[in-house]
Amino acid sequence: MTRDEAKNKIIFALDVDNLKNIDCWAEKLSSKVGMFKVGKELFTSAGPAAVEAVKKHGGEVFLDLKYHDIPNTVAQAMLAAGRLGVKLANLHALGGPEMMEKASQAVRKEFSDCERPRLLAVTILTSSTQETLKAVGIEQPVEQMVVRLAKLAKESGMDGVVASPLEIQAIRAACGSDFLIVTPGVRPSFAAVDDQKRIMTPAEAVQAGADYLVIGRPIAKAADPVKAAELIVDEIVAGGQ
Numbered sequence: 226m227t228r229d230e231a232k233n234k235i236i237f238a239l240d241v242d243n244l245k246n247i248d249c250w251a252e253k254l255s256s257k258v259g260m261f262k263v264g265k266e267l268f269t270s271a272g273p274a275a276v277e278a279v280k281k282h283g284g285e286v287f288l289d290l291k292y293h294d295i296p297n298t299v300a301q302a303m304l305a306a307g308r309l310g311v312k313l314a315n316l317h318a319l320g321g322p323e324m325m326e327k328a329s330q331a332v333r334k335e336f337s338d339c340e341r342p343r344l345l346a347v348t349i350l351t352s353s354t355q356e357t358l359k360a361v362g363i364e365q366p367v368e369q370m371v372v373r374l375a376k377l378a379k380e381s382g383m384d385g386v387v388a389s390p391l392e393i394q395a396i397r398a399a400c401g402s403d404f405l406i407v408t409p410g411v412r413p414s415f416a417a418v419d420d421q422k423r424i425m426t427p428a429e430a431v432q433a434g435a436d437y438l439v440i441g442r443p444i445a446k447a448a449d450p451v452k453a454a455e456l457i458v459d460e461i462v463a464g465g466q
């Protein structure tokens with residue numbers, strides 16, 4: 226894999242609370258990562274201006290608002306996300322098939338195939354464990370639950386899923402090669418694990434078949450974030466040789 230291909234797989238999680246920070250990170254990392262993720266903290270603080278700010282720097286956006294609501298509300302929210310011109314947007318697969326179908330149909334009806342955002346379903350959060358599932362009444366093993374939700378997401382019109390890298394191979398076997406797999410829970414050897422539970426290194430995740438890796442704190446909290454992003458690219462390239 227080339228350095229450019231490795232770089233394009235990295236989505237940097239812009240987990241900040243103001244627009245000024247976006248400029249700062251975009252200037253540092255635009256040439257080091259493939260995309261920027263605008264999530265709940267940033268969108269709640271700065272709104273759609275956050276998406277505009279990333280695009281102003283030439284960056285593409287994964288709008289990570291993990292919708293989980295009644296079907297009509299989620300479909301309308303997805304349309305609003307599409308109008309912001311984001312490349313990826315997500316919802317929770319646990320919202321069920323009708324919610325996913327309505328969102329997919331609404332987006333496909335309003336936008337052409339090349340303009341529309343790719344829709345991802347979050348399976349089981351990478352911070353969750355078997356105990357987390359048990360606590361909310363889910364007895365199935367995590368991997369079985371992830372694959373079940375991934376299949377449901379595919380049948381309901383989603384373009385892919387968000388899952389832990391530990392489940393990539395099982396999802397690929399169940400959903401095929403053109404189904405997008407986006408994996409947070411990625412930790413290079415030099416970084417702290419933080420609150421992530423189901424993790425792999427960037428090289429392992431790419432080797433397992435991840436389309437994109439979502440990485441925040443291993444870059445943001447590093448003493449030299451640009452160097453950290455470069456090291457991650459090095460790790461991915463070396464892992465593929």
Ligand SMILES: O=C(O)c1cc(=O)[nH]c(=O)n1[C@@H]1O[C@H](COP(=O)(O)O)[C@@H](O)[C@H]1O
Nearest residue numbers: 238264289349350351387409439440441442
């Ligand atoms: O949908 C996501 O992006 C997501 C899903 C998931 O299961 N786990 C997960 O960590 N994320 C997001 O991915 C990012 C990971 O950040 P770091 O743990 O700092 O690398 C955070 O912004 C999370 O909100």
